[in-house]
Amino acid sequence: MLKKYFVLILLLIFTALSVVILQWLPLIEKHAREIPPATVFNNADNANVEKPCTDDHIEWRDAQEIEGVKIAASPACEPDNPYTIATAVKGTNNVSMMTLMQSNLAQDAVTMGEDLDNDGDPDVIHIKLEVVELNGFSPDGDYLINTYNIAPGLQPSMWVFAPKMQGMAVKNFNSRVAHPLLRAPSPVIRVEQGDKVFITLENTHYLPHSIHLHGVDHPFLTAAGHDNDGMEEHAVFPGKQHTYEIQPRHAGTMLYHCHVQTAQHFMMGLNGMIIVEENAPNNWVQTLNIGAGQVRHSAVNVQKNYDQEYDLHYQSVDKQLAKIPQEANDPRLISQKMSRDYNMTTSTENYFLLNGHSFPYTLRDAMIIANENEHIKLHIANLQKSSIAVHFHGHKATIMAYDGVDAPQGLQLTRDVFDISPAQRLDLSLKTTNDGLNSYGAGLWMFHDHVPTGTTTDGMEPGGNITLLAYKSFLDAQGMPKMHNELFNDVFNKEYYAKQRPPWASGDWANLFGDAGKVAPNYGELIAFCAVIGVLIGAFFLTLHIYLRKKLYEK
């Protein structure tokens, strides 16, 4: 009888044990009992907190005159190199060797030629741009080369147009950090209306590229009958160069960008602003504004009407796309992964940059720093994938031009949110007059893209393109905002953007906002679970053994 039902009983036991296993399966999460777990303080050691400002070049902050070029003060933590500014104004062929060496530009980077209209400034200008990969692959070890941090600990690979430089592409001979000239965004180019400008793309990169002058008055063909529109089929291949020729009749804020595999290359960072200034006598404009931001040597007409001028370049990074050049060295593999394996229609934006940095690095070099009763000119370009809605706290600014075309009186709108579609530009007039409309008074007023994700870095808030319209009285000697030390400890930390530190988890609230600890497993259940699993496996082999032996005996 027992033998008859032996198999059935065995099957029942197996089933019962299996059910028990499912019941006791140790899971990742567990309901807490009466007492939830204690707070874990994972921010106890501040080993990864960076200095908010490293004070690298204090002497660059003052107003100064180099090679006869007046350079406005820049109280920011990381001011632009005034020697590069002076060289960009005078031309690499018009400055002393000392200044040129300090600028790090190649001797043919910005060459100033003839004064065609005899009004005291050069009108034939040759600008040379190279293509540089930041945070690129190295076959020599597990590290990235020519590194450029967009925020603490974040190094997505990026491609930028860079001014033609001389010497090493790293900070110094035993560093892997990119030279300060090599950074995001691609430099702002400034020329004068009517200038004969020759922009040479020297393709130092390992993939084909081009320059398309978006919105800038340019003939379709060069004088010699070659491509002048930078389109896909006229790519400049590695090791080659091509010169684009313009003589813009119309002034305004325009763009330039690579038009080869445009979706990918644009998102990788090959885009910049080109601003055509109105013609005026003795108008020596700052041909290059490295890293955008404050213009420390404005054009004549801007100086006449405004106290300050800023270039604001909004840009975003798709971290999936940006990973591709870091995963292979062979250009064929990179090209395949980028153009074919990766479907750009699935692309998302993860990092949002203003002038090449995300918060908190925007505080170092992408703030607007003002006094009361100033009149400030802003050039805003949206070079990211999605629309932006730039909002200034405490201020309302007025639109002076759309896409480089002066707005008629009726369209000079005064607003506090400026919606800008991809590739559009706005020129704004911002007044720091404390009258309840233009400004609500001095302060550390945030300004940012009001699309909610724009203030995050891969979802971590505060991040993205957040920065400040900071009144000088609210800045310390380093040009950093006062009263923010506690926040600085949180965000000037790569652990924060690696999502390893919770927000608000310092000071009195650390206990409440620190990470919740883990729940101990039920050891009784765990032991029983292990035992049952063991029994099941053992039983299986035992059955197999009996069965095989029986078979053999039967023979």
Added chain:
Amino acid sequence: MQMDEKGMVMNANSDNLPKDCPQISETVNLTIHAGHKHAVKFNGKMFAFDQQQWDVKPCAKINITFVNDDQIRHQFMIHGLPGYLYPDGMLHLELYGEGELQASLIVPSQKKTYLLHCELAQHAEKGMKAQLKVGGGNGDLPSIPGISAPIKTDNYSLEWSMLKLGGVIILVLVSMIMVGGRWLLLRDFKR
């Protein structure tokens, strides 16, 4: 240092002997070309020098003629030289475009392999890397095109075909029968 609108040379040294060299052992004239076209013979590279290795005797004087065959900037940098003759241990030749430059250096007596590369972003990584061996050198540097493997390698797709797949299946079957055949023999075993 010498610099003009075509290029620059930093730390050239045609006269000063390294401390350990009583005299110049030999004078070598090297012409080194740089450019995209020299990378064509290496799979998956974009820029290269025309040669990837040069051998000289200890205490040799090398007269370098550096030729840039591209329309873009290239450099020829040697690292690891004695700092008292070559600041930062470097000799640096740079051409802003097509053209050529000359510079000399005198190497010390030590048997050593020196790194030569173009320091533009991604140029050495994409192939513009070579080595100078003094007295036979002390081994090869990594990722020199055609000479040494990189430390961090690329992954390529495996080349599969029906024939190879069939071979695999047959091999598995044969192995099975070889082992399984013994087991079949065991069926004769009684008690």
